Amino acid sequence: MSISRVIRERRSIKNGYKPDAVPESLVLELLNDAVYAPNHGLREPWRFLFVSTENKEAFIERMLPQFAPDQQAKRRELFSEPAAFLIVIMKQDPRQKQWEEDFGATCALIQNFQLLAWERGLGVVWKTNPHNWDPKVHQVLGVQPGEKIVGFLHLGFFDPAAVPDPRPRTPAEQKFTRFQ
Template structure:
């Protein structure tokens, strides 16, 4: 039984997805690498480590956004430019695809766990992040832009940046609404 709130419990409960309100402060590559070096200790079946990463640093973001918005229909490009210009940097998580459903699901579970580790570690460093899985992650032109191989999928874009104000917590359902005990 947890008697006091540990730093980990506090971080889990206080972490927020930061979707907007990013400052212009650059996101250092060294910090992202340090966070990833810890995040990759997520559980992974058979230690397959089914992930790789593409970091778009702050000083390359505008060039990246220019190329990214070209993958959208012309009538959406200005909207998408505004949307992608908000974060200070991006981390794109690429996942190894597996033809066997069991391994695919294990890989996605591992990638999801690793991303949660990354989010918690970033929060401790006061770096705001949000995991985005918008439709563009399935777009062949975006896959080509990023050099995603046929046996890979884009698990998501992690939007990142420093922020001044965290959003309030959103209530969670009471555990007793979602918890039962098997009675054989």
């Protein structure tokens, strides 16, 4: 499959995951390619926390108390949908330029991971929910001071017949200008 085709056909898979376990070996294989994202000075500012299918229920039980009681049922539903999670954590450099380079690199890594996963039939949705910034959630997940959760990646295999339709994109020509 061509790169342009994978880019255009990839979708965020938010629900409808199959119950099949997501093998840790597959996640590592995809990550070992995804880490070739451009990153200034090869700082490789990322690290990963994998929540396997087998450990998902324990993860949910540890996460739920971090939410208000009236939100817990909705959070249980959200966390129960995917088969596994990959939490991408970035070391935060206090220098703005380096922080932005590192954030851009980590985002490029996540996009690489999503494209590689799509090619293998593994659905991914990149979530940036409010709990990504919650200090109580950081404590549960072992996120250290000076680190940032860049995304919760929800993972699961999916039925190709149920892939969402593409949403329209603005042609580049409409956002393109020339320096004169």
